[in-house]
Amino acid sequence: MDFNALGACFTTPACVVTQATSGLIVGMLLFLVAAGLTLIFGVLKIVNFAHGTFYMLGGYVAYSAYVATDSYALAVLAGAVAMALFGVLFERVLMSRVYGSNVLMQLLVCYAVVLIFDDIVKIVWGPEFRAMGMPAAFQVPPLFIAGGVVPPFYAVLIGIAALIAIVLSLGLSRTRLGKTVRAAAVNPQMVSALGVNTTVLFAIVFAIGGGLAGLAGALAGPVRSLSPGMGFSILIEGFIVTVIGGMGSIAGAMVAALIIGLVRGFGTIGFPGFTDGLIYIVMIGILVLRPQGLFGRPL
């Protein structure tokens, strides 16, 4: 623990800006993953343990698309669309068979998918780390805010995630589809009885969740390296965010993702080597004080 360094950082604007931005991009990627997790849980009451696999595959698909077309925008689109389709396939072929059965049975199916696709990635892309590299469009001098260095790509990443958050929350509260989804989260039988095709609705929810995770994987490409195990760690953090925010709450996911991102950003200065531990302490503390999470409905 190094409180002096942490104190010194908080009194230097440059350090605050740098750490806050690096925390923000972690938080934004986490939000994209967690938003899908929490949406799927909210509507289907299913904890999707294969969500990290969507993220990983999204990253790899984007990597291949980038290598093939040399266009980062196309790569991001490819990652997101491919994973939306993959999400539908996953829901229709596998998860729909274990609806209503034991939670552990669903966990088992998801874990099998994680194992299978970790190895498929090894076979297709190789076991070694892959780096997408910063796209040429973003290889420009960084922005300086109060003396802190902010790479332009970070700013774009934060902007995209913020835009998604706004679209998602407006879409859920204003559009017909969003209202149906929210209704299905409260009472799926009633929604079904009112003539909504819930089978299609569930597939759409998985498509949105998969697409968001794929988007996160594609956006993570330039700032993080790709490796076959990358889905595992993001999954755990995605869960932490969903649980802290309250399972089923998009706004909660946003707030919790920012908390975790900032804890990570500043934790590396104050508690080097123990940032993971710090995050678990935050999670345990919140669960003990407020078991339903920050924005969750009371149990």
Next chain:
Amino acid sequence: MKRNPALRDALFAAIVLILLLAIPMLHRSPAFEDFIIRLSAMALFATSLNLLVGTTGMVSFGHGMFYGFAAYAFGLTMQLTELSLPVAALFAVALTTIAALVVGAICVRLSTDYFAFITLAVQMLFFSVIVSWQSLTGGDQGLRGGIPRRRIFGFDLGSQLHLYQFCAIVAVLGLLALRHVSMSPFGNTLRMIRDNAERASFVGIVLWRARLLAFTIAGGFAGIGGVLAALFVSGAYPELADWPNSGQAIFAVMLGGINSFLGPVLGAMILLALNDLVQRFTEYHGLVLGIVILAFALGLRRGVLDFIHLVWSKRAR
């Protein structure tokens, strides 16, 4: 015989134990003995987890914590003190039981999904502490320098045969004790909580107290498994307390069957054998293991022993 199930269980355990001890006298097979040693640790680990999952209906994702905790407690006690091996083992298990009591006190009041996640979080916190407390635990390299395998009761645990006998005895006795817990009135209380917590509460059962007791007992027995694992690897590694290890226990429980007492033991057997077998033939063992798990989950839709029970009772009707 039917009138005294405790006696029947004890007799069954004795037969299994005699068989296990007799096999090396007829035929020495290092691979088989190695398998049984690893199975003994895994079986205790998985069966203790099933006391929570199958009997009480509490899905814990953090059971590996107690497995790893006991391994470190035992390894460190053996390295830092002059205590004899059984005393150190008992001390480690006692410490693990206390740890389970403390963790349980924080966790058991939360409802299903949140209970699963908070146990996972506590385990991962423990894992981070192990990895970052390098001066004590050796960090991610694990506890090295080996565990001095002192002789106890004429057992020389440095020899594979004696380690095999020791593990077989501990595992069978441990499983018998767990069986006893599961069949006791307390075990029935736990099943009642699983089936209808509200009704159990109306009958006058203090839910959190029963759940906490189950959590503590399960943690203690996972600790016995952890001590055996530490003996086998002659050390302790952070992976023992990492979440894939808890996952292994959950899969053992699910593959074998949550409603049969011996289900997790069978599941542990299948999982270990599958791991060994697949690792020998292909480097992509996740791919094969995943397909097998999918076939189980979507084909049988329940653990093997539960499936056999179902088919059996249908035929009887």
